[in-house]
Amino acid sequence: MIVNQKDLGAGLSFLGMAIVYGRVALRELPFGSALAMGPGYFPIVLCMLLGVIGSFLTIRALCAAQRISLSSRFSWRPVTAICLAVIIFGTFIRELGLFLSVFGTAFICSLASRQFAWKSGVYLAVVLAILCTGIFAYGVRLPLPVIGTWFTG
Amino acid sequence: MELLGNLELGFSVALLPLNIAFCLLGALLGTMIGVLPGIGPLATISMLLPLTFGLPPVTALIMLSGIYYGAQYGGSTTAILVNLPGEASSTVTMIDGYQMALRGRAGPALAAAAIGSFVAGTVATLCVAVVATPFTALTLSFGATEYCALMIIGLVSSIALASGSIIKAIGMICAGLLLGLTGTDIYTNQPRFTFGVVDLLDGIDFVALAVGVFGIGEILRNLESGETRRAIVGKVANLWPSRSDLKRMTGPILRGTAMGSLLGVLPGGGALLSSFVSYNLEKKISPNRAEFGHGAIEGVTAPEAANNAAAQTSFIPMLSLGLPATPVMALMIGAMTIQGITPGPNVISDKPDLFWGLIASMWIGNAMLIVLNLPLIGIWVSLLRVPYNWLFPAIVTFCCIGVYSVSSSAFSVYLIVLAGLVGYGLQKFDCEWAPFFLGFVIGPMFEHQLRRAMLISGGDPLVFLTRPISATLLAIAVVVLIIIAMPAIAQTRKQVFVDDEA
Structure with missing residues (x-):
């Protein structure tokens, strides 16, 4: 058909x-x-x-006159990595705190790319964690804990 | 003159150092995300909404608007240099802009786009200032029936915005309207479509939905190809257009501005639509017709002028009626609500400083943008060299922080994932999201007004046709629908969007 x-x-x-x-x-x-x-x-x-x-x-x-297939391929890697990263952020932000959550989310995200490399992945995650903590927690003072409940006791 | 007095008030607000600073920040951010393909003003504004919590309302709106119209400037840079739409509305600019760049005329192309945007932005802002007051006065006489008719125009014209099949666009509108109804029914207090989830009692979080579809969905799509490199064409030398270029630009700028200003007011959002309508207009009437598609400067200026003009005038329905013309305007309304302001016809009389301050800031913002985009073009070009592998983890992270701080709930963050997956999936079926979001935002308002209209009229649906204003509005909606469905227009739509893919 x-x-x-x-x-x-x-x-x-x-x-x-x-x-x-x-x-x-x-x-x-x-x-x-x-x-x-x-x-x-x-x-x-x-x-x-x-x-x-x-x-x-x-x-x-x-009843189409010609077959039209879905255009592009599907790959599990980006979908899994990105969804996991976001879910982890949502679930553990209170417990981990902003700094570690950003680090984890950014790092897991970078796994989505096929050109992933450990060094640049970690480097990027650290830079983002510092930036986000600086801007959002200290800069605009969002009510987000920098250090989570798991570490503050 | 009253207008001058109002503008004076506006400038006295917009020129406060704090407001200038945030206007600049908005313009900078807007240009940045405009230049970067894969992230648009909608996702950015949603992400940055929490930044505005601590600001005064005017300042917040000035910054968010700056992001929106700034993105229209930035989008052209990417379109011209990389042949990618940095911003959806710059898809048309790619056709001739990239060709100009290939012929070593990237400089004049960028200048043409920026000058076109600047003139259009300035003129269109004047339109907003002049039209807003009488428009508001007119709408004060609007009842439930008229509001309903107005929203129907909005929904119908959002179909025109969709590039693909009209039927799918209507389907997406219905889906949007339905999902928009999620939450507690205001008449009976009965929860609807919450599937037992407490977090859904207040409705589906718009910010999370927008971030999911436009932020995450877009990233998933970009990543599936695995290709993350971009080729930048040519060096940007001698920016200034020649005398003959300038002469060729004048007409298109003016026509593009007029077209954009007009279509921008239409609910449904005219930035993309107006850019391709004005491109086609120039293609028909220009004496240099043959050059179109091969680097005609008219083909760059006209659509850029049009999309920037439309970006400005789309503020008119939002400011004077409280009706969002585009999903971005819906976010602006959200930002106003967070600040404790009820959008609607009363804003102009109750909060003149906010209203006129915002308008005055648009001139200042446009002036900043032309400086940012011409002399400082080098910075943005280097931004294009940032690899996507660095960019997307940052975008995902900002999305999470933004959504979490607006709602403080893990559920909203999960919603990003869901929306991203659905967004990614439906895009594969050529379903577009702009009509969906318009439906989503309008859904509850429309139902509310429809019920009121029916109560007042005693259940008689003919009331829509017997009241003159609503009958006129509905007639306009029908005309728009016919125009969209007309074979000639359908052909043009198809052709334009095929050209884009080439």
Whole structure:
């Protein structure tokens, strides 16, 4: 079968969202009337519209005249490294403090690149940690602990 | 004259040393992120929002605006020298700008872009100053119905902004509207679409979403190719355009400014749109038509003038109505709210110093920017030599710090990851995010006004057509929709965006 993968992906995403949100809205939110719209009114209308658009795209994709594949390759390395770096920041900022969090986040981030090198990775992380601590904690005095609760006891 | 008195007040505020300093900082940061591909004003402003917490409201807005219009200047540098859009709205500048650089005329191209931006910025700011007061007066008579119609225009014109399929753009708008509704319903206090997560009761954090999609998503996309080198073309010598260049620039600058000022006011954000409309206009009417695509100076000045003019005039709906024309303006509104100011028609009368101070600062900012971008161009060129491998860990880190300090919650930081992944994924399906964000921001406002309108009219949807202002606005929306869908325009849109990819 000839499939336009881009349209298919978009169509299924829209359709999926319409179904999930539509179900929640129908179950939990009263629809109301045009005069006194309930909390479900607008969302349900939107879900129907989104569902129509999603179905249209999906059908159009399946009947496409020529095959269109997703353009570029996918690589796990950047996705894993960057997501991990951000999650670690969010989870441990209180415990590690700003300095170490920035160091860790920046270092894990730099692992995302295929041209990663230990020396420059550590160097960059140290520079960023010093800069960020200086600017954000001492410069503009954001209420972020420089040293985290794990070290202050 | 009242305007002069107001401007005097404005300059007395904008010329305070603190405000000048932050205006300069904004202009510097704006140029910097404009030059650097892969980071735009939206992500930057979200990241730097916490920097403004301790500042007076005017100063905060002056700096954030400086970042926004400064980015329009910086974007052209990268477009001309590296053939990459430093900023989305400079995609059109690449076509002829890069060709000029290849022919050893990088200097005049940069100068043409900067001069065009400067003239446009100055004139468009004057437009903002002149138009804002009557516009606000007009909107004071707006009721719920009119606001609804106005928002529909906004949503419709944001479709024009999307380069790809119209249907996908509409889908993204709906998705944005839906996600925007997340949180507690203000009429019934019922939580909606929170999936039991307490952090979602106040809605989805816009800053985290924007940082995720535009910051992290963009980085993931840049990293997948693994290529991080950039080739800078030519040396930037003899910056000043020749007399004949100047002569050829005048018309395009003026037309670009007019076009940009006009389209910028449209909700939906006209910077990108106006730059390609004015490029096509010049291509049609210029006597040097044949040179377009091969380094015509008109093809650099006109779109640069247009996008900068649009960047200035997009402040009009935000300042006078409290309606964001673009996602960046939504962040500005967020910044105002953090400062305890309710955006809307009352700002101009309640806070004249803020309003006029911001406008006056735009002139000062534009004057700073032309100095930053012409004599100091060397600095920005060297910035382009910073390897991406150093840049992206810094961007990710700033994103985390920014989002965490705005919300103080780990949940918002996790949201960055989620938004980044979804942003990265949907981009692969050619879905664009600008319409989504407009929908996201407008969603709750639109529903609120729609419910009010229906309550007042007794549930009669015809009220939108019987009230003259709302009927006019809706007619405009229909016209815009028809224009977008017209085959001729669709063809032009396609062509412009194909040219970009080349």
